[in-house]
Amino acid sequence: MPFQIHCDFRHTTHVVHGANSITRLPQFFSDKAKVLIVTDKGLVQAGIAEKIVAVLNDNNIPHALYDGALPNPPAACVHAGQRLYAKAKCNALLALGGGSPMDVAKMIGVVANNGGRINEYLGSGNVKNDIPPLVCIPTTYGTGSEVTPFAVLTNPKTQNKDPVISSKITPQAGILDPELSVGLPAGLGASTGMDALTHAIESYTNLLAGPITDGLALQAIQLIGENLRLAVANDYELAATENMLVASMLAGMAFTQTRLGNVHAMSHPVGAQFGVHHGLANAILLPYVMEFNLNARLDKFANVANALGANTDGLDEREAAQLAVDSVCELNQDLAIPTKLGEVGVKKSGIRALAKATMQSGNVTVNPRKTSQLDIETIFKKAI
């Protein structure tokens, strides 16, 4: 425990999960609530936003709809939503979608209750007032943003991503309804599910892990090992989809406390510089980084192997730990995820710049094995 003497654990989000649990939505809003629904155009076109609107209408809850949440949301996207929030005289928020709509809703809430521009609140602990009541309904099983105090803002000129980190932006409630995400396209399900697995494995093995987060992360790893293939395989696997939503949330609760590790430190510049989907970049990098980290936590990687369903009977700790890497490779293969970053457009000529950007991340400092820029360059060489 080189970084902290005390372990803090805080969880304030009321979570409901189960098929058709969106019917529970009204209980989270007061009689005087006027709700801004924050979502994206894809979810409107897919008819999923309509289902939420129907629940609000059935319960006479007034609302306005903002469908302008973009992937990698810039400040303009937040301010356009906040203008609609003010114009429609809203006093509550509902986010529907993946990480971007949830993050945009959090940031609309920051500006609505604190004034100014969202850029003023970047970093940790800069938000003074609580955001309005926010209910999140995730439709992918990746980010866990429904339970985290993080929102990420993208600068479209530099492609840098900066977080707003504050307990004031943690959502009041999360509703995990598998009916809304059971039909997720296979590629998106695979990528976001592997993002959740990366959150769980990085949280479980890093230097800030503790007994509370270990329980959450290990349970997430097991649920993902048991359910991700099935959830991606068909559009009617409600139980597997619900378990994936729960796993993503558990991983979110864990990494809120612990932060992550080298996979996320490396995947952020890969996404920014080569436009690779966040979950896909993580999925490809994960086994290479695990291999690098193995010696630092043989015991924990052996547990990861067990949680992913590998048979470690009769093996010594090193052999069992290696099975964790093999299990992740098999999972990637079953989900049709490429084995190399070169297959998704990353160029070897970019290694120096990628490694330099990686070393700026705080996630490197909590990685289980001490890491130099040369180490990162070596991992990129193998992974590209």
Ligand SMILES: [Fe+2]
């Ligand atoms: Fe992630």
